[in-house]
Amino acid sequence: MRTHLCGELRLAHAGDQVTLCGWVAHRRDHGGVTFVDLRDREGVVQIVFHPDDAPEAHATAQELRGEWVVRVTGSVRERPPGMANVDLATGAVEVVVTSVEVLNRAETPPFVIEDRIEADELLRLEYRYLDLRRPEMTRALRLRHEINRTIREHMDPLGFLEVETPVLTTATPEGARDFLVPSRMFPGSFYALPQSPQQLKQLLMVAGQDRYYQIVRCLRDEKPRADRGLEFTQLDVEMSFADEEDIVSVIEPLYARVVRETQGVDVTTPFRRMSYDEMLERYGSDKPDLRYGMELSTLTDLFEGSGFAAFAKVAADGGVIKGLTAPRGAAVLSRKELDKLVEDAKGRGAAGLVWIAVEDGRALRSPVDKFLSDEERNGILDRTGAVPGDLVCLVGDRVDRANVALDGLRRDLAARLDLISDERWEFVWYFEPPLFDWSDDENKWVSNHHPFTAPLTDDLEPRTAKARAYDLILNGSELGGGSIRIHDPQIQERVFEVLGLSHEEIESKFGHLIRAFRYGAPPHGGIAMGLDRLAMLMAGKDAIRDVQAFPKAQSGADPLMGGPSPVDPAQLQELGIRVIEPARSEGGR
RNA sequence: GCGCCUGUGGAGGAGUCCGGUCGUCCUCAUCGCCCUGUCAAGGCGAAGAUCGCGGGAUCGAAGCCCGUCAGGCGCGCCA
Numbered sequence: 001m002r003t004h005l006c007g008e009l010r011l012a013h014a015g016d017q018v019t020l021c022g023w024v025a026h027r028r029d030h031g032g033v034t035f036v037d038l039r040d041r042e043g044v045v046q047i048v049f050h051p052d053d054a055p056e057a058h059a060t061a062q063e064l065r066g067e068w069v070v071r072v073t074g075s076v077r078e079r080p081p082g083m084a085n086v087d088l089a090t091g092a093v094e095v096v097v098t099s100v101e102v103l104n105r106a107e108t109p110p111f112v113i114e115d116r117i118e119a120d121e122l123l124r125l126e127y128r129y130l131d132l133r134r135p136e137m138t139r140a141l142r143l144r145h146e147i148n149r150t151i152r153e154h155m156d157p158l159g160f161l162e163v164e165t166p167v168l169t170t171a172t173p174e175g176a177r178d179f180l181v182p183s184r185m186f187p188g189s190f191y192a193l194p195q196s197p198q199q200l201k202q203l204l205m206v207a208g209q210d211r212y213y214q215i216v217r218c219l220r221d222e223k224p225r226a227d228r229g230l231e232f233t234q235l236d237v238e239m240s241f242a243d244e245e246d247i248v249s250v251i252e253p254l255y256a257r258v259v260r261e262t263q264g265v266d267v268t269t270p271f272r273r274m275s276y277d278e279m280l281e282r283y284g285s286d287k288p289d290l291r292y293g294m295e296l297s298t299l300t301d302l303f304e305g306s307g308f309a310a311f312a313k314v315a316a317d318g319g320v321i322k323g324l325t326a327p328r329g330a331a332v333l334s335r336k337e338l339d340k341l342v343e344d345a346k347g348r349g350a351a352g353l354v355w356i357a358v359e360d361g362r363a364l365r366s367p368v369d370k371f372l373s374d375e376e377r378n379g380i381l382d383r384t385g386a387v388p389g390d391l392v393c394l395v396g397d398r399v400d401r402a403n404v405a406l407d408g409l410r411r412d413l414a415a416r417l418d419l420i421s422d423e424r425w426e427f428v429w430y431f432e433p434p435l436f437d438w439s440d441d442e443n444k445w446v447s448n449h450h451p452f453t454a455p456l457t458d459d460l461e462p463r464t465a466k467a468r469a470y471d472l473i474l475n476g477s478e479l480g481g482g483s484i485r486i487h488d489p490q491i492q493e494r495v496f497e498v499l500g501l502s503h504e505e506i507e508s509k510f511g512h513l514i515r516a517f518r519y520g521a522p523p524h525g526g527i528a529m530g531l532d533r534l535a536m537l538m539a540g541k542d543a544i545r546d547v548q549a550f551p552k553a554q555s556g557a558d559p560l561m562g563g564p565s566p567v568d569p570a571q572l573q574e575l576g577i578r579v580i581e582p583a584r585s586e587g588g589r
Numbered sequence: 590g591c592g593c594c595u596g597u598g599g600a601g602g603a604g605u606c607c608g609g610u611c612g613u614c615c616u617c618a619u620c621g622c623c624c625u626g627u628c629a630a631g632g633c634g635a636a637g638a639u640c641g642c643g644g645g646a647u648c649g650a651a652g653c654c655c656g657u658c659a660g661g662c663g664c665g666c667c668a
Contacts (some may be wrong), residue, residue: 026629028627029624030624030626030630032625033625034627035626035630037628046627065619079626080626083627108618108619112600114617118601120596122659125660176668196668223665225667347592347664449668543661554661555660
């Protein structure tokens with residue numbers, strides 16, 4: 001039907017006779033000569049209709065409207081001198097049309113199909129098939145394709161087998177809320193959609209499959225965010241006879257390659273590494289953005305018995321005084337903005353925030369300056385390294401709350417002070433996170449990663465035990481994480497003990513896995529990497545929606561297909577399901 | 590579950606604090622006419638809206654109050 005693609009034509013094609021198919025992106029009618037920008041997936045090329053040379057085609061060209069689908073035949077020629085369009089990949093040439101055929105007409109689209117037009121998010125989702133025609137969105141789809149292709153090219157020679165795991169699986173009590181699928185064959189019972197193929201990939205290791213990977217859809221029925229949806233895709237990996245270094249040595253070159261191929265940037269390997277504790281100490285976060293500095297300092301000892309009562313009390317009660325220094329912050333931020341920082345810190349749960357503007361001659365300007373001794377003033381300057389023009393922000397609170405507040409502050413200030421470079425790709429691993437977390441809700445210890453995560457040492461004291469787990473962070477986003485798994489039944493038993501699980505619970509929740517492990521489980525470990533987020537970062541976007549073909553709205557609704565929707569009563573009958581409250585009235589969407 | 594922001598011709602925005610002169614304006618799209626080298630073409634003209642929805646106070650509401658729906662961002666939740 002066609003000989004070439006619109007977007008592929010170059011100077012080398014000059015003189016060629018071509019037939020193209022595509023959508024009318026723009027029509028420029030000069031009364032005589034008429035130009036049309038013809039678009040397909042590969043790009044846009046200018047086609048020219050001359051009234052004298054091809055009167056019939058030119059007449060048809062007058063009728064053409066935006067998004068009509070046409071097929072044209074003509075010859076490629078170099079554009080006349082001075083007429084080239086350097087902004088267009090095909091801009092050196094144009095196609096002189098001899099005949100044109102309208103394959104389909106189109107209604108006027110609800111928004112212009114152009115990158116620079118920012119239509120309403122909802123409208124874009126409703127008409128996703130039009131939104132995806134925009135070159136920017138086409139690029140996003142291609143980016144995902146390239147990432148997937150790169151993964152397969154990387155994993156195959158390393159001996160990884162791509163194995164599919166079921167979509168209909170079993171509800172797990174741990175972790176996120178499951179999406180449930182009612183069973184017709186077993187009325188009253190439900191399948192669950194996978195939150196991840198965690199247990200299945202471990203079973204594949206027991207099955208002797210050695211190295212497994214899968215690009216797999218996972219689903220979690222939790223409130224979506226800009227960087228996390230109800231369904232998402234992960235690169236799931238599991239390796240037998242593997243330790244941390246084996247996992248890292250598979251993932252690092254892959255991610256370096258993705259950055260090289262999609263950004264044209266060489267990132268250095270090995271990636272930076274930090275212990276979880278060090279990361280929290282230095283950045284107040286388990287996913288710090290290392291494209292800029294502003295590391296946190298701890299000043300607790302400086303305020304023991306201080307004249308500044310608020311900090312003295314925090315220090316006495318076992319809290320911490322931590323802070324960061326915003327370069328040029330005092331020079332740039334207004335008083336109003338400084339007050340906003342305090343409000344934001346409170347909004348993040350901290351008791352408050354103290355800002356200290358450093359002025360010339362080591363003088364300080366701060367609401368609390370009058371409470372500080374000279375020793376404290378000098379201590380602050382020395383410990384933080386602040387120089388005139390800088391802004392020092394201090395938070396005194398329980399260590400977790402201080403970290404949360406300062407992490408948020410650090411991110412906000414970096415953006416406000418323009419410290420973030422779009423061209424830097426700062427990977428960092430953390431290792432040795434806590435094995436357990438205390439759950440206030442359940443009033444017991446729970447697994448930080450999951451119950452099969454191997455402890456770092458014999459220490460299983462929940463307050464201090466560390467895990468053989470790891471996370472990879474890029475530019476302040478968590479890309480993924482995993483762990484070395486327990487293969488020793490006795491250690492597994494002790495972990496279950498800490499988690500307060502009875503033998504009955506263990507049997508009902510994890511019986512199949514435990515049983516499998518009795519038949520010769522190899523030492524193994526793995527990792528799961530979020531691909532939506534990776535694509536989002538590589539595309540320079542703020543939301544994973546922008547790198548998904550058909551995303552849902554934040555409510556979980558699907559504006560394109562109209563789901564979720566009520567179903568026919570007969571369908572419910574068959575499943576043995578009665579709806580208690582009608583989900584939502586008609587037209588409520 | 591909670592907090593914040595948004596909703597105005599087909600699209601994006603201004604107008605909303607401080608009610609009357611506002612269904613007023615800008616950019617794009619649409620329709621018509623003109624134009625033989627533009628490329629976000631240009632010129633002239635036209636059409637297009639119960640200001641998300643419901644209620645309330647007011648002589649009077651796009652604007653104020655209450656409720657509600659939808660979208661976005663965040664907290665809780667979730668790796």
